[in-house]
Amino acid sequence: MAELLQVKDLVTQFKTESGVVKAVNGVSYYINEQEIIGLVGESGCGKSVSQLSVMQLISAPGEIAGGKVIFEGKDLLKYKPHGPEMRSVRGAKIAMIFQEPMTSLNPVLTIGQQLTEMLVLHLEMSNDEAQKKAIELLNMVGIPAAERRLEDYPHNFSGGMRQRVMIAMGLSCNPKILIADEPTTALDVTTQAQLLEMMKDMVQRFRTSLIIVTHNLGVVARYAQRIYIMYAGRIVESGTTKDIFRNPRHPYTMGLLKCIPRLDEEEGKKLVPIEGLPPNLINMPPTCAFLPRCSWKIAKCSKKPWPELTSVGDNHFIRCYADTKEKK
Amino acid sequence: MNQKNNDVILEVSDLKMYFPVMRGLLRRKVADVKAIDGVSFKLMKDETLGLVGESGCGKTTVGRCVLGLYRATAGKIIFQGNDITALSEDKMQSYRKNIALIFQDPYSSLDPRQNAGSIVGEPLKIHRMIMTKGEYKDRVDELFSIVGLDPSMADRFPHEFSGGQRQRIGVARALACNPSLIICDEPISALDVSIQAQIINLLEELQDSAKDLSYLFIAHDLSVVRHISDRVAVMYLGHIVEICKSRELYEKPSHPYTRALLSAVPIADPFIEETRERIILKGEVPSPLNPPSGCPFHPRCFMAIPECSKVLPPLHTIETGHEVACIRV
Numbered sequence: 001m002a003e004l005l006q007v008k009d010l011v012t013q014f015k016t017e018s019g020v021v022k023a024v025n026g027v028s029y030y031i032n033e034q035e036i037i038g039l040v041g042e043s044g045c046g047k048s049v050s051q052l053s054v055m056q057l058i059s060a061p062g063e064i065a066g067g068k069v070i071f072e073g074k075d076l077l078k079y080k081p082h083g084p085e086m087r088s089v090r091g092a093k094i095a096m097i098f099q100e101p102m103t104s105l106n107p108v109l110t111i112g113q114q115l116t117e118m119l120v121l122h123l124e125m126s127n128d129e130a131q132k133k134a135i136e137l138l139n140m141v142g143i144p145a146a147e148r149r150l151e152d153y154p155h156n157f158s159g160g161m162r163q164r165v166m167i168a169m170g171l172s173c174n175p176k177i178l179i180a181d182e183p184t185t186a187l188d189v190t191t192q193a194q195l196l197e198m199m200k201d202m203v204q205r206f207r208t209s210l211i212i213v214t215h216n217l218g219v220v221a222r223y224a225q226r227i228y229i230m231y232a233g234r235i236v237e238s239g240t241t242k243d244i245f246r247n248p249r250h251p252y253t254m255g256l257l258k259c260i261p262r263l264d265e266e267e268g269k270k271l272v273p274i275e276g277l278p279p280n281l282i283n284m285p286p287t288c289a290f291l292p293r294c295s296w297k298i299a300k301c302s303k304k305p306w307p308e309l310t311s312v313g314d315n316h317f318i319r320c321y322a323d324t325k326e327k328k
Numbered sequence: 329m330n331q332k333n334n335d336v337i338l339e340v341s342d343l344k345m346y347f348p349v350m351r352g353l354l355r356r357k358v359a360d361v362k363a364i365d366g367v368s369f370k371l372m373k374d375e376t377l378g379l380v381g382e383s384g385c386g387k388t389t390v391g392r393c394v395l396g397l398y399r400a401t402a403g404k405i406i407f408q409g410n411d412i413t414a415l416s417e418d419k420m421q422s423y424r425k426n427i428a429l430i431f432q433d434p435y436s437s438l439d440p441r442q443n444a445g446s447i448v449g450e451p452l453k454i455h456r457m458i459m460t461k462g463e464y465k466d467r468v469d470e471l472f473s474i475v476g477l478d479p480s481m482a483d484r485f486p487h488e489f490s491g492g493q494r495q496r497i498g499v500a501r502a503l504a505c506n507p508s509l510i511i512c513d514e515p516i517s518a519l520d521v522s523i524q525a526q527i528i529n530l531l532e533e534l535q536d537s538a539k540d541l542s543y544l545f546i547a548h549d550l551s552v553v554r555h556i557s558d559r560v561a562v563m564y565l566g567h568i569v570e571i572c573k574s575r576e577l578y579e580k581p582s583h584p585y586t587r588a589l590l591s592a593v594p595i596a597d598p599f600i601e602e603t604r605e606r607i608i609l610k611g612e613v614p615s616p617l618n619p620p621s622g623c624p625f626h627p628r629c630f631m632a633i634p635e636c637s638k639v640l641p642p643l644h645t646i647e648t649g650h651e652v653a654c655i656r657v
Binding site: 191197222260278 | 521524528552588590596
């Protein structure tokens with residue numbers, strides 16, 4: 001299968017008064033056609049910023065300081081953020097769904113206006129065609145009485161319904177890649193399940209690749225084929241979903257899996273928290289950012305800079321010096 | 329569990345809380361939002377009862393009624409053998425040192441202009457638990473170390489702490505007056521995954537080391553609730569639909585809503601996820617302004633029969649300590 005999107009050594013930084021924050025610090029990943037991948041990390045690890053960088057949606061004081069985003073053989077970062085080339089990709093070929101369905105829809109425009117705007121702009125449909133297509137899309141994402149609801153404003157919809165509208169909007173131009181940034185975090189569990197199942201069906205139907213950005217390991221366990229774990233602006237582990245969960249090798253991934261309570265755990269099991277706090281991204285030392293919290297550290301860790309991703313198995317990479325295979 | 333009456337610390341019976349909806353120029357009452365509509369449960373000494381449900385199910389309202397922050401429309405709240413349902417503000421004050429609250433959001437629940445030490449020590453002053461300045465300082469220092477903060481940080485202000493540390497301050501404040509009941513309202517949902525476990529463990533350790541400390545643990549995250557609770561009550565639209573030991577909740581959930589809720593929670597294990605059956609509910613939670621007749625869950629239920637829309641099923645025991653409100657179970 002061909003790699004549809006390839007991100008290479010992406011660096012995105014924010015210049016603040018107290019120093020330069022490297023929110024994304026040399027991130028590389030790829031996604032194949034019709035694949036679902038997960039990008040997992042805690043708040044501030046750079047998972048959202050890396051996706052916004054792909055879409056060139058970074059505004060001052062942020063800037064993309066390096067790297068390549070190769071999509072269909074062309075480097076998207078060569079395009080001007082507001083130029084026509086980038087605009088023909090953004091929304092049309094790579095679409096994005098945001099976390100907050102409340103704030104990412106325009107409150108003063110009807111759902112119909114917001115849905116048809118993209119169709120008219122990117123697919124050059126006439127207003128009537130766009131209207132028809134919009135109704136079709138709303139039906140597909142399970143919004144009843146779609147024809148009537150086109151006239152409604154975002155506040156007439158519940159949180160789950162708004163996110164359905166966002167998904168319809170994301171898929172409206174039949175994109176190659178859909179980026180879902182914490183698509184269900186603001187929603188209740190049963191709604192979350194409804195939406196994730198629906199999203200999975202939709203991307204299969206549209207033959208779209210899906211990038212799920214989330215902090216919830218459970219969500220990616222069910223839907224993603226491959227997973228990237230991020231910490232402090234870098235990818236610390238990547239591999240197939242099964243490898244990541246059955247055979248995690250980076251200390252951070254291992255810690256993360258041990259510190260979440262599971263529905264099916266045994267009675268009386270203690271959680272093992274990761275001690276300490278995520279690092280401040282301003283003026284980071286060159287050594288591994290997880291070092292202060294790591295229980296596997298060896299002498300080499302504090303002397304050498306953060307290691308490169310090294311292979312520990314078939315398509316399984318970690319960024320760590322310690323031999324985490326023994327005594328697991 | 330032997331349910332001797334003196335082991336019960338909190339008994340809530342048939343609690344109802346309706347919020348009136350006023351409309352028009354004369355502010356006439358046009359309807360009621362039935363936030364909780366007949367909730368009953370008992371909380372034992374040293375026990376953790378989890379209250380779980382989706383947003384709008386009334387779980388937070390239950391907690392606030394117990395604290396006397398809302399005046400219940402009907403029903404009874406018995407705390408340590410005394411009826412505290414309709415106490416005046418003065419009398420309620422003396423109970424509040426025995427019932428503490430930990431809030432969801434550690435960012436908005438701490439006064440930004442107060443330093444951490446005085447946030448933690450304020451309950452001591454209000455309830456006149458401390459006589460001298462030296463005693464006060466000692467107690468505040470002690471509270472800081474109990475929750476794993478350095479007492480020298482007492483002069484700092486909330487913005488100088490991280491989310492997890494702030495929630496520790498919230499826990500220390502709750503502990504200040506040695507309460508026998510702490511209501512934890514979503515205490516970890518605003519925190520990062522790797523920090524959540526620290527707070528969960530802290531709460532568990534506190535309960536182990538205290539003599540009598542009960543938690544009413546309100547949360548929407550089933551895995552967390554199941555982990556920390558001895559028993560779990562599942563709420564839907566103002567009613568408790570199932571209440572049982574937390575082990576049984578995962579092993580034999582009985583109410584169709586509980587089953588759907590459990591199946592919707594993803595488990596961080598792709599091998600289990602591959603084979604797990606998922607019950608996807610139809611539609612959305614109805615408005616508590618206009619709840620469905622009969623069983624509140626019947627319009628979305630995959631097991632519903634015509635009778636379900638006629639009668640409100642009461643909780644009935646299907647096994648010792650396992651109660652379900654469903655006529656099909």
